[in-house]
Amino acid sequence: MHLSETVNSGFFFLAPWLVLAPVTGLLFNIVFGGRLGEKAIGWVASAASGAAFVVSALLAWSLAANGGHAVSVPFAEWIHIGSLELDWTFRVDSLSTTMMLVVSGVGTLIHIYAIGYMHEDVRFKRDPGRFRRFFVFLNLFIAAMMILVSGDSYLMLFVGWEGVGLCSFLLIGFWYEMDTLARPSWANSDAAKKAFITNRVGDFGFLIAGFIMFWVFGSFQFDEVFSQVSTIAPGIIIAITLFMLVGVAGKSAQIPLYVWLPDAMAGPTPVSALIHAATMVTAGVYLIARSAPLYSSVPEAQNIVALVGAVTALFAATIAVGQYDIKRVLAYSTISQLGFMVAAVGMGAYVAGMFHLVTHAFFKALLFLSAGSVILGLERGHHRAAHGHHDDHGKGKKKAGKGKEESGDEEYHEEVFDPGDMRNMGGLRKTMPVTFWLYLIGGLSLSGIFPFAGFWSKDEILADAFREGFTGVYWLLTVAAFFTALYVGRQIWMVFFGEPRHEAAAHAEESPPVIITPLAVLAFLATFGGAFNLPGVHTLTDWLEHTIEVHAGEFIWSVAIISTMLALLAILVSWLIYGRNPLKAAQVDPLKRPLGFIFTGMENKWYVDELYQAVIINPFKKLSQFLADVIDERFWHDWFHEKVIAGTYNWLSNIALDRYFDQRGIDAFANALGAWTQSLSAALRKVQNGFVRSYALSVLLGVVVILGYLIFK
Amino acid sequence: MTLTPQDYQVLTPYILLTVWACILLLLDLFIPKNRKGITALLSALGLATTLGFTLSQIGSEETGFFGMVVLDGFSTFVNALLLVSGLLGVALAYGYIRRTGIERGEYYTLLLFSVTGMMLMAQAADLIIVFLALELLSIPLYVLAAFARPRTESEEAGLKYFLLGAFSTGFVVYGIALVFGAAQSTNLAAIVGYASTSSPSLLLTIGAALILVGFGFKVAAVPFHMWTPDVYQGAPTAVTAFMSSGAKIAGFAALLRVFATAFPSIAVDMTDVLWGLAALTMIVGNLIAIAQTDIKRLLAYSSIAHAGYILMAFVPYGDASVRADSVAAGLFYLVAYAVTNFGAWGVVIALEKAEGKGLAIADYAGLSKKYPALAAAMTVFMLSLIGLPPTIGLVGKFYLFRAVIAGGFTGLAIIGVLTSLISAYYYLRVVVVMYMRDGEPTIERETWLGLTTGAMAVVTVVVSLVPQYLFAWASEAVLKLF
Amino acid sequence: MEFLLQPLTLLTFFPILGVLVILFMNSEMKNAIRWVALVASLIAFGISIWVLTMFNASNPNLQLVAKYDWITVAGWNIQYHLGIDGLSILLVLLTAFLTPISILSTWTAVEERVKDFMLFFLLLEVGMTGVFLAQDLFLFYIFWEFTLVPMYFLIGIWGGPRRIYAAIKFFLYTMAGSILMLLAILWLGIYGGTFSVPDLIAQGNIPSDIQLWLFLAFTAAFAIKVPMWPLHSWLPDAHVEAPTAGSVILAGVLLKMGTYGFLRFNIPLFPEATVKAAPWIALFATIGIIYGAAVSYAQADVKKLVAYSSVSHLGFVMLGLFALNHQGVAGAILQMINHGLSTGALFLLVGMIYEQTHTREMKVYGGLWKITPVFGTVMLIVALSSMGLPGLNGFVGEFTILLGAFGSQAIGNAWYAAVSALGVIMAAVYVLYMFQKMFLGPQGEVVAEVKKHGHGIRDLNWREIVTMVPILVFIFWIGLYPKPFFALMAPAVENLVKMLPIP
Amino acid sequence: MVPVEYYIILSAVLFSIGVAGVVFRRNALVIFMSIELMLNAANLAIVAFSSALKSLEGQIFVFFVIAVAAAEVAVGLALIVEIFKSKRSIDVDQMNSMKG
């Protein structure tokens, strides 16, 4: 019962190449990459990703030509058991093509950027194998992401869902043998592991949702599920949607599972941009949008989703204010913005959510990549400065800023410069002008300043919240918007204005064109991306209408004005604090004094990591240890199996210790004998004592007992 | 009242062997001291000839000597088994007694006499004959156990065996007295005739129980087993090998004959007792075996344990629906046990050194590296004793437990399998030492010993693959017994 | 001759030919012996493929049956009865597949007593194949017990420092279960008048109270073998001490004998008891999943970690089997194969590194991926397969199992599946922990240690890659396109599920 | 007229005394004598039964028992003498070199 049609016209037959193209690229790089140079590897990968983009575009064109009706492209059977029928089938509809275009488009740009970036990265020791590996992973990511967005069933979506999780793991832990500062450490691999496992927690929710779905709807296929929604009790749908929300919270970094995302900044910057800002993390938003018929039928679940999104938006925004690492600020910003999106799709404003998803992909990718450019510039500056004289600024500050992760590396005495610490920056406006302007565009877009893309999308969310009566959500988001502008302002003032607070900043250099060019493209999109769904034009709305039930959001002036005013106010505040009196080297953050413990809380991410450590991770470790050491090893293995079973064996048989025989192996059985069993067994041993009389006694005993039994029975 | 040729035909094998033994006793005087191998050959010849006659009697059913003895499928089966045991006993002894310096022609003669006693036991149809046969098989064994005099252990073994054996004989005689008092006859057929006409008397039951004590002693059932480890250890190993199989076979044969023929009427009571004995024997035998460090003692306890398994087959002897199958299973297991047991003792003999050295299990270390074939053979025997494939032991246990379960004694079967599990532990130790410890064992290379051991290993495996012929024979053998 | 040329007979007993050849070879000709063993096992694998080509997947019944009267005297009705159906064909193939791979993995790892090793190994193959093919309870029991013996030697002679202890423990524990099964087999034989499994199933009129007892007796044997929590205590000992090839076969095939036993005997022979017991088995399976995963995580020894992970994985298999619906059972069968492949591969990989470093302590490793990229990548794929990443084989099995269990009427509630799904998270925890500790992070001390003694740690060599590639192929194949595998078992599973009196 | 059970009880008492002798005396010869007492008690019972049942069978059996006892004595005493030669004692408690 497939509602979506299968069409043989157009380019729909190309759909599998969404996945196959990047897979081909990665296979090519695996097989031949060893003989190719760095550049060639990078371009092959980019081309593969580009091909996926081309396919996406062709599909979109065909879809438009087809009147926007969803199309299923079967590829192969997957799991067929009994009533369970799962296929590898691609689904081309307006929602999926939107995602495809964003993913492959932004992805391709980032591939290109990475060619330059990875070469520049100080951690890159001219190791072509590493280089190749990076691009293989990137292509794998694109492939997985394509599976995610183009799947025709929840299960295929789940395959991509987990696949991107894997890529996220691989790429966060790309520099697995070191930390972000290239010191030997477990930090990066820890971060990677954390990301994967946290995601798996979310996947658990997804799986349960899937199980319920199958036993209720009898299918995982989107259309079949949605067509039956009205026949199913709402309670069950609520369960499905809420379990799915757990998955969303994992993938899209919502409370309470967002904790992995800031740590994910351990990955190379292109990865942060691609995976942890533009594409993968939005998968949750996509999932909810995709499941719109489910969510729309249960307002209770919608409320919860919206609330989770809104709270996350505000919560993460506050933390972003207290961060010093340039990428970390952006990471919390991403969480916050994802909160916006989730809130939007939760409210049923699917278009607004998707719109924000698209624009966010542009400006957040831009910001991350620019931040990468800044980092590279600083590294270059540091490299030059290091040839000059020694500088000990970095050390002391770094500790305050970087927080916990590094406390394990205290013994590492060589002075380390952290190119990502904003306290080491300042005045970069002069040394890296292009980057500055690009960053500024991104920042303004993020802050929601008219007329940048972020303004339009964010405003649509706020307006929808306002209009649909989600008052609480509306206010939470509005306040979050204020904080957004505040941390953006703070960041820009700290990084680009004032005087260099470190030799490296003073000697920073602008990045090469291969890095700048993609940034420029993104900047263009971040500026004009709002055009996709301008009020009154509603391009995206019309487009998505084919797939999900949407309503055109109206532009509400009051909402727009309030949010813009707040944003401007926030920028003003940030100027007052950080712009007017630029930060000096080694100076404590000026917000710290007025806000006191609140700022300490922000700085320390409200101690959520510590909380999880204390409440979940440590207990789990303890439990595992307890189960393994006490229950399994000592109780079950050593006590029960060795003492009780083996010991009884020995006790019964009067084996005092077989000294001649086997000291290590068998006697491990016997050694388990307790003292009391030993004494008992010694007593038993006396029975076969070598005395004829006793033997006769045994016979007599037997006779007496048998006769007694027979006589008195 | 005259004897007819039929009477003699019934006892042909016995008479043949007895006469041959008497002749050999004389002939031996003329065989020079250093050529006692001839005696061995001659005795083997006698055994083989008798075996031939016995096999020719398959299918014959006769009663002879005024109801004193019978010839039937059962006795033929057991006789054949006993004669084979005798042959194996001679083969194992041949090199051994020479090497240990106890080579005397009388060894073989006594062995032959003991076999005659055992055969008579299988054919006995009168308690008087049972009693005499018991003594006839025992007295040579007492002497053989002490054959390695003046080695202390051997003498001690002889004396212990003798004193306890005579003690148990006392019970048998008293038992026979009570049975006689109750049933007015010592003839098995007459007893059953009496029992079928009157209600079972407790006197008869008690008498049967006392007779059971004597058989229990012979087959080493707990609690009448305590002589076994000491005697097996002290006696010359070749004697032990013969005794552990032969005496057990004869004991079980007589037990079966007497109980199945004469005492079905008191089966209800006896079943309880046999149940207890079997359970106790399996448990105690296997448990104590774990502690042993001497291979001879280990095998001694093993033989006690196996007595328990075989006893299980006799538990349901009063239940007409299952007893034939059950007893056939017992016979089959006796064969399995005898074959395996001779093989294992063969290996022990191969490794034994002068003065009782080379008998600790630890002395088997490294055997698999130096003598892989011997180690493999021993492994096969150990597996067979545990009851693992591909050995006759498994098939035997399968058959046995099936009979026990069919008889409704699931509890006993559970005890049986659990104790088998326990037994795995100590049998495996031998394997562990042979394969997983390093050592420099030396063995005695003796042709007959090697052939016997190898043949037993082959039989152990091959019969497990094609057990149906032996099955068929065993079940045929018991058909007319009841 | 006709008897010997039966495909299944040939498949089962072909390795014996290798045994005979090796038996007459000089034990110094180590390489020749290895080749003979390898070739023998490869031919056996070839025969298994031949069997596969003759196998009709749409027929739910036994096929290629070889049936001869064996012991039919004295009220016995024992047959030499081999047959294959959808429930067993994959396991047979797995056995034939893993044996040559394991032999190949011992090429340099086993230098002592190569002859004995290969003898036992080929004998083991005979036993394992026989277990999966036997359709007569007596025959089955013989094969079943027979596998104990070679494995006992493999652990006991070529194992680690506590090998004897582990070998004896392995032997006694598994035997403890199987002797209770023996009694049940005998009871069935007496009651049904035959030992033939299909006949007994067809008769199927065992009173339900007795069914329960028989079910328990069979369960004793199989649950220990699987091993189901809490009977798993022998497993870590055996796995840790066994030589690599032994661990591979132990995890890959021997444990499957337990789950297969449930499938082949418990479920069809005692349907009523099965349905009654399903919630309880599911409970224990669930505990095993969680417990195994948690305990794995706390291990310092990588082999032990993998060993405990088997407890968890086989918990999934048990959960699937006793979901007693199509998804659960089919998933469970597939998961048996998956576990054989992934855990087998994990043991192989651990063995490969152990051969160089002689330590299995995870904490002394670290950063290996950088030194041995191929090794690291292969390990990663296998590890991901083990933790059930979609697109790889583990997922297909675990997902279908959980799906089946979630809606299982026999289990009766979804909680077990839901809690078991937590095991998926925990699998990620311990697998990633293992991967991180060994392959990620800074270089561990063992790298320097090895360098001191020679050339440092090397990457996989060609032989090792050849060993791994077939497994990897199947990991991807089953993950992406499991259809042929499900197709092989579907009719048989359908048949099995249909006969159960599920309310 | 003496009821036969009187004889039987007497024989049982004698038998028990013999058994006791075997079980707790240390002198191998005395043990052996106790065994003879047991046989003797059994013989008494048989003859008593024989008399009560007016059957000769019992008496014949007793005859064989006596003969067998003689044979046993021959072997038994030989063994005891032999062991005395090496141990210089006939205390059975000395004969426990094997045990366990």
Place this chain on the structure above:
Amino acid sequence: MTLDLALFLILALVAIAAALGMLLSRNAVYSALFLVLNFVTVAVFYLLLGAPFIAMAQITVYAGAIMVLFLFVIMLLGAERLPDAKVLPWQKPLAYGLAFVLAAEATYLFVTRARPEGDILPPEAAVNTLDNLRALGIALFSDYLLPFEVTSILLLVAMVGAILLTKKEKWERK
């Protein structure tokens, strides 16, 4: 109480006393002599029971040959007395206890549970009847020929064994 019974009781007391004497005498020679007394008493019983042939065999074989042999060996070995030893202190009470239980069980059995049938004829009825003896002799060589022959073999074996065991010759060991 009839005369028979009185005679029986007196003799029974003597027999039991003699048995106990054997059991309790420290000196093996006394034990042997007590046993002889017991055998003789039992022989009288045989006469009372109408079995003169057995009574004679008892006197000649048992009391005569066997016990003389015993005494001879005791004297030969000089083993009248064993030095005191304190091993197995629990053995003796246990032995008494069990032997007593055995006797008690037997008595209980014969008195209350399974009273043997029949009465003993007065000895006059059996003693000196030639028929009795003749029948015995005939039976021994017709019906009981086989046991008779077996017994002869048994005695032969015992003889061989006894000789073998006590022969002076020591085996020379290789």
